[in-house]
Amino acid sequence: MSELMFKISAPVSEDTIRRLKIGDMVLINGSMYIFVSIKSHLRALEMSKKGESLPINLKEGIIFHCPALFKKVEDKYEIVAVGATTSARLNPFTPELIKQFRIRCIIGKGGMDKATLEAMKNYGCVYLDFIGGCSPLYADKIEGITNIYWSDLGIYDAVIEIKVRDFGPILVTMDSHGNSIYEKVEEDTKSKLPIIYKKLGI
Amino acid sequence: MSITYRKLVEFISELYDISNRTIPKDVKESLKSALSRERNPLAKKILEMMLKSAEVAEKERLIICQDTGIPQFFVKVGTKFPYDIDLESAIKEGIEKITKEAYYRGIAAHPLTHVRSSTNTGERMPIITYEFLHDAKYLEITAVPKGSGSERWSALKMFDPYDVIKDIKKFVLDSFINAGSRPCPPVIIGVGIGGTFDYVAKLAKEAAIRPLNKRNPDPNVAKLEMELLDAINETGIGPMGLGGDTSALGVNIETAYTSAVWNPVAVNFQCWPGRRATGRIYSDGYVEYL
Numbered sequence A: 001m002s003e004l005m006f007k008i009s010a011p012v013s014e015d016t017i018r019r020l021k022i023g024d025m026v027l028i029n030g031s032m033y034i035f036v037s038i039k040s041h042l043r044a045l046e047m048s049k050k051g052e053s054l055p056i057n058l059k060e061g062i063i064f065h066c067p068a069l070f071k072k073v074e075d076k077y078e079i080v081a082v083g084a085t086t087s088a089r090l091n092p093f094t095p096e097l098i099k100q101f102r103i104r105c106i107i108g109k110g111g112m113d114k115a116t117l118e119a120m121k122n123y124g125c126v127y128l129d130f131i132g133g134c135s136p137l138y139a140d141k142i143e144g145i146t147n148i149y150w151s152d153l154g155i156y157d158a159v160i161e162i163k164v165r166d167f168g169p170i171l172v173t174m175d176s177h178g179n180s181i182y183e184k185v186e187e188d189t190k191s192k193l194p195i196i197y198k199k200l201g202i
Numbered sequence B: 001m002s003i004t005y006r007k008l009v010e011f012i013s014e015l016y017d018i019s020n021r022t023i024p025k026d027v028k029e030s031l032k033s034a035l036s037r038e039r040n041p042l043a044k045k046i047l048e049m050m051l052k053s054a055e056v057a058e059k060e061r062l063i064i065c066q067d068t069g070i071p072q073f074f075v076k077v078g079t080k081f082p083y084d085i086d087l088e089s090a091i092k093e094g095i096e097k098i099t100k101e102a103y104y105r106g107i108a109a110h111p112l113t114h115v116r117s118s119t120n121t122g123e124r125m126p127i128i129t130y131e132f133l134h135d136a137k138y139l140e141i142t143a144v145p146k147g148s149g150s151e152r153w154s155a156l157k158m159f160d161p162y163d164v165i166k167d168i169k170k171f172v173l174d175s176f177i178n179a180g181s182r183p184c185p186p187v188i189i190g191v192g193i194g195g196t197f198d199y200v201a202k203l204a205k206e207a208a209i210r211p212l213n214k215r216n217p218d219p220n221v222a223k224l225e226m227e228l229l230d231a232i233n234e235t236g237i238g239p240m241g242l243g244g245d246t247s248a249l250g251v252n253i254e255t256a257y258t259s260a261v262w263n264p265v266a267v268n269f270q271c272w273p274g275r276r277a278t279g280r281i282y283s284d285g286y287v288e289y290l
Helices: A014-019 A038-049 A094-101 A114-123 A135-141 A181-200 B005-021 B025-037 B041-060 B087-101 B164-179 B197-208 B219-234
Strands: A005-009 A025-034 A062-064 A069-073 A076-081 A105-108 A126-129 A142-149 A159-174 B070-078 B127-133 B138-146 B155-159 B187-194 B248-256 B263-270 B277-282 B287-289
Touching: A005 A014, A025 A105, A038 A094, A076 A142, A094 A114, A114 A126, A114 A159, A135 A142, A135 A159, A135 B041, A159 A181, A181 B164, A181 B219, B005 B087, B005 B138, B005 B277, B005 B287, B025 B041, B025 B248, B070 B087, B155 B164, B155 B197, B164 B187, B164 B219, B164 B263, B187 B197, B187 B219, B197 B248, B197 B263, B219 B248
Parallel strands: A005 A025, A025 A062, A062 A105, A105 A126, B070 B127, B187 B248
Antiparallel strands: A025 A159, A069 A076, A126 A159, A142 A159, B070 B138, B138 B277, B155 B263, B187 B263, B277 B287
């Protein structure tokens, strides 16, 4: 693993993404979207299928699987805490989302499936793992909410555009060359299991 | 001065808030020693971030994880504590208060419709269990916010007692592997062995919130704890499931006598921050946080 630090901001070019390898660290600047609900994924894909244009500029964008905590101050929402949910629940929608909008970075937790890894390879996208329980480290890196889209879905299902400064370091765990740290760890664990079982006498 | 209903509400609300903003001392110590042993450079970096998060959360009083969980309370009632206050209502009100004031996610929901109450209260919510403390003049309460990662992957099985130790070892290890990165490792693993169907789950939960520096007093059980911890760390799953030597911070086991013809085993997890807070409130209203 090379463990280099890259600064990226949306829109992200395919070239930039192709340079990233698993183990690299990324700092994000500028705009990204809290885009985490099944409802918002379905709406984006449905509109795109019908050829309708979205109010959100997802093109070559960065999305965050973040069920954030919000507070409302005089009709305006502010972010109280951030973190990632288990991304696997969005597996069914993500390959198409990458294809339609050329999503370049997905920030989440726990990785995604083979079909998503394949789409990342085909269209140029990386997956970044957000370390759980680390909301305090990002408190001063979120400058604020710049837009709320599809608020009719409710604040927890809406798409929220945030502005960030040096948001990170976040780790590349699936790259656009078909490599996935999750797969490597899984294979590694599988190979160790017979030895562990034997040692435990089971 | 004596204890009042209002004081109890304040105490509950403050205790729950502490549990969401402070990582217990024993967990921090355990993370530090794990960091000194860890050989994987990436895992080292992640453990450092976790320790830094603990430090910043405490200093700035920030919420550790956006999943502020469903509230669970373990209440020990001193037999000399004047128990004429509606404790259950005070706990409910304390949770409603802090959920609103601290902008916690209202995640508690109806079990059939899954409509949220938004207050983190409802039928039998918060989850409260009681026991008595002989001769004590205080209430001792442990607040535990259970996030989805830490609760969703729990497991329970009723075994036939043919090969007890083997069954226990395999069930704990397999439950951990099944949970994988989802409970945000390095996890704390609580294991209940024995009792009945319901009681074994309670034992697992109590084990999961036992401080990491306390081993089971039975040397055979303590040995099993260490053996399982070593085995789990050998899986290489590592911090956040991204590989490394540190997959669990501890395996805590609690046991109870059970039937000769079956053997229940239960596994519950705490994600790495091991969120819990314990406090006492005395009959004169004096409060201390342990």
